[in-house]
Amino acid sequence: EAQVTQNPRYLITVTGKKLTVTCSQNMNHEYMSWYRQDPGLGLRQIYYSMNVEATDKGDVPEGYKVSRKEKRNFPLILESPSPNQTSLYFCASSLERGGYEQYFGPGTRLTVT
Amino acid sequence: AQSVSQHNHHVILSEAASLELGCNYSYGGTVNLFWYVQYPGQHLQLLLKYFSGDPLVKGIKGFEAEFIKSKFSFNLRKPSVQWSDTAEYFCAVRSWGKLQFGAGTQVVVTP
Numbered sequence: 001e002a003q004v005t006q007n008p009r010y011l012i013t014v015t016g017k018k019l020t021v022t023c024s025q026n027m028n029h030e031y032m033s034w035y036r037q038d039p040g041l042g043l044r045q046i047y048y049s050m051n052v053e054a055t056d057k058g059d060v061p062e063g064y065k066v067s068r069k070e071k072r073n074f075p076l077i078l079e080s081p082s083p084n085q086t087s088l089y090f091c092a093s094s095l096e097r098g099g100y101e102q103y104f105g106p107g108t109r110l111t112v113t
Numbered sequence: 114a115q116s117v118s119q120h121n122h123h124v125i126l127s128e129a130a131s132l133e134l135g136c137n138y139s140y141g142g143t144v145n146l147f148w149y150v151q152y153p154g155q156h157l158q159l160l161l162k163y164f165s166g167d168p169l170v171k172g173i174k175g176f177e178a179e180f181i182k183s184k185f186s187f188n189l190r191k192p193s194v195q196w197s198d199t200a201e202y203f204c205a206v207r208s209w210g211k212l213q214f215g216a217g218t219q220v221v222v223t224p
Contacts, residue, residue, distance in 0.1 A: 033212075035214075040122065040216055040217075041216055042117075042119075042203060042214040042215050042216040042217045043157075043203065043214040044214075045211075045212070045213075059213075090156060090157065092157075101147075101159045101162065102159075102212065104156040104157040104158070105156060106155070106156045107156055
């Protein structure tokens with residue numbers, strides 16, 4: 001089944017404790033992206049990757065890192081999480097940067113206390 | 114600055130009522146337009162998209178949208194909603210390779 005998977009689905013952590021949210025897709029998509037969803041703000045892009053070893057900042061990259069060492073995986077790293085990073089995070093992938101439909105993962109709800 | 118605006122944040126309507134959700138964007142040039150739906154507790158799913166051609170596009174679950182270039186609009190419609198249409202709806206615009214989402218409209222359909 002074609003899908004985007006994220007882990008964990010729910011995470012509660014404390015300020016400053018490094019964490020990684022994994023994202024994997026099995027559709028051989030070149031383009032992958034991370035979004036955060038906050039009430040009243042819709043989805044805002046954090047980082048995106050057009051292919052392996054090619055990543056770039058989205059609209060709200062501060063406090064986040066990503067890597068793309070393999071085509072299928074695109075982990076999101078929070079080196080020192082803060083409470084303002086409490087949010088719902090979605091990973092997405094598509095054949096190319098935006099010309100095709102993006103497939104979304106199930107979401108990761110992160111709470112930073 | 115480029116932006117995507119959804120007119121209503123919350124809409125409440127009864128089953129069988131008609132639904133129309135507004136979406137306006139401020140991009141110039143060629144755009145690709147999308148409507149996504151997010152059912153409670155689920156991830157976003159594509160409802161429909163417009164790239165070119167007939168400005169009236171039909172999507173899944175009886176939804177349709179009309180692209181009006183002169184008004185920079187891409188409004189979503191459904192003639193008769195069902196309780197199962199309760200969800201959050203997002204308009205998205207792609208321009209110069211970048212995809213930007215509106216803030217979303219929460220739709221509640223009452224039995």
